[in-house]
Amino acid sequence: MSFEKILTDWQKQQFKPIYWLEGEEPYFIDHLMQFAEEKLLSDAEKGFNLTVFYGRDTDWAQLINACRRYPMFADKQVVLLKEAQQMKDIEKLEAYIEQPLTSTILIVGYKEKKLDGRLKMAKLLKQKHEVFTTRKLYENELPVWVKQTAQNMGYVIQPKALSLLVDAIGNDLNRLYNEIEKLTLNLKGRKEITEDDVEEYVGISKEFNVFELQSAIAQKNMGKAIKIIQYFDANPKAGPLQLVLPAIHGFFCRVLMLHEAGSGSKNTNAIIGSNHPNAIADHTAAVKYYSYQQTQQILLLLHEYNLKSIGIHDAGSSGADLMKELVAKIML
Template structure:
């Protein structure tokens, strides 16, 4: 995120690079940078003659280079943006001749989503020397909550840890989807106000009471009544609460709980650091550790793996989600 800010700042300050090669598994930042170039380098009057968007599926490296070598008309720069450049992967190394000697009045942006250049090849090294090589890495789900917090902080908002986790559960690690939902919240929630689970439920439609994180907490507390109510809700709404998501989250929780048992230092700061969780959730492990000794945790993990296989049709077929959820609760509690 800091690297993105620096790239944007350089463009804003009038010191753009001649080539931007944007690659990696997370399309969000690739789109953000290319869109910033498209919106801010040229004025609206200049864009008509000096800004071009090409698509990798419909063009070639030679055609891109031919356009990049043109001179701008009544403008300091021309902008050439190549979207979906991953479709040029077989010939991508042919950009080397242009990158070695780029047109100084052209800003060439290559959006190479879901792929990466080979670091051993000449093109990788050439772009590092004369342009900007940016790799947009996919965030792990345990990193997305912090990304949400930082993104909202930049917009003068705060978010409760549980609210951030609800977004992650509902939307996964797709930053583009999350950003869209955050933009919706920003329309209806005034700045400086904390975004809570209630606001998430009201404006996005994610239940603050019937979700996997509440199920995990109920199981950790051995609160059979609450866990049963949540499972019944999941059974009635299977499309919104897929079994694979539930069992994956619970497997992660009990694996972390096993790690917790193995720690000598159970201070909140150390637990949060070792388990990779927000300090807000450390108490859940403290409570669960009292209810599930290490030997029991190992047995639960084994049961979860067997249920995961059954849910995927291994050793069983056409098992209803409601039956799997009930069996899950019985096996754990």
């Protein structure tokens, strides 16, 4: 079952006895848990019929006892188990999963991993109940997610503003959601999010960011690249090396795929995961300025400097020095 389907069912007051939410993307689990806590019961019902547990502080018997209680002054009760991955002996819930109380809605948030599919409990969950498994979104899925999230809030986000957010934050969906929400609260009646808004309210410079550094490298503009790196050096939160290197690596991976697809490929948008003119221009320029063999060498260089950034084969150079050295070697 999908995230959207679960929400739709809940909004229609259609419930299953048990929902098992697992996987490596916490945003979807957190969002469903918050919705369940706030919306599944009326305010009058919550006092008697909403119980929230945390895995680290809960034992299996305590949870089962709560699930086997009958609702008071309502036709259902809701039991939430948050951070279930920290609960000891969680497999002992198997007996309840096999025969749950139909008036109880048990929702389990099992973050960072999946339940071992070989366990009888895992098989019972899949056979009888709803299991929702999350994953981290791929880089090329993020723009669509951000655009859709803004639209769901009633706003339009300009392509450049969208790129700034995605390039600066990456696939941290909880942070992306919070930043979009923050932007909407500051628009004072406007319905369009611009790059100026992102710069002012999120604190991402529209001139000095990973996206612009990537563009400078693509265009072989050494002066602009060094200027951006110097800005990062003076403003460490604007461009930490741990963010910059993966972004540039991803960019040149896509450039390599464009080389492999051949000139004039009709799949450019699909390969780079964007139809934004600036993104297309940067990737097209990189294909022009860097041959297939050079692109392969750049990817090896990026691996080498990633190791240096964590102290391997490096005597303690600053992030800015490593970036300047790397950019110079890329543009040779």
